[in-house]
Amino acid sequence: MLQLFKKYRSVLQFILIFMGSYFIFSILYNLYLSFFEASSYYPDFFTHLVALQSESVIESFGYTSKTMIHPNEPSLQLFVNDVFLARIVEGCNSISIIILFTSFILSFFAKFKISFLYIFTGAVIIYIANILRIVILAIGIYEYPQYTSFLHTIVFPLIIYGTVFILWVFWVRLFSKNTVDEKAV
Numbered sequence: 391m392l393q394l395f396k397k398y399r400s401v402l403q404f405i406l407i408f409m410g411s412y413f414i415f416s417i418l419y420n421l422y423l424s425f426f427e428a429s430s431y432y433p434d435f436f437t438h439l440v441a442l443q444s445e446s447v448i449e450s451f452g453y454t455s456k457t458m459i460h461p462n463e464p465s466l467q468l469f470v471n472d473v474f475l476a477r478i479v480e481g482c483n484s485i486s487i488i489i490l491f492t493s494f495i496l497s498f499f500a501k502f503k504i505s506f507l508y509i510f511t512g513a514v515i516i517y518i519a520n521i522l523r524i525v526i527l528a529i530g531i532y533e534y535p536q537y538t539s540f541l542h543t544i545v546f547p548l549i550i551y552g553t554v555f556i557l558w559v560f561w562v563r564l565f566s567k568n569t570v571d572e573k574a575v
Contacts, residue, residue, distance in 0.1 A: 404497045412493040419485060433464035436483040441466040444478070444524040451529060468524075470532045476524075484520035484550065488513045491554050498565045508564075512557045516550070523549040 395402070426434035441457040448455035448470060457466045457478065465477040495509050523546055530541045 408497040415489040519553040
């Protein structure tokens, strides 16, 4: 049994760090969300911020846009040229995706400084990609309502998960290269 553990030590370490950090960050995030249940930022601060930033980017493309707090559920309604197009819910704020990204990077932890900088940079890239995907979805649905399902089920997830996947691949290649370089020294 000990031989088996030694043989798969790196795989088990990856799984434990990934699941442990994902679990801890998810608990912290849920505590954060519960704090905002009775707050003026409804549904929460980051979802509110994402909605306002999406609204601004949509307007930079020449459309009028506004967000309104949904009267019956924890979300914001997104309008383009006075047409209701989408609800921005807590899941649209990219925090859950950033937690997933961060957990993976921690599982392939390199030196503290480079890992921290990569997590920070990756989180910013994911956040920006998230704003852009909301903008693409909103304008796409406004201009091509017949493709709403395709845009929401294929394009929307592809943008955010594609971004995360590319960042993961880049990290693994960078981390693997650093590991090989350190062993060669």
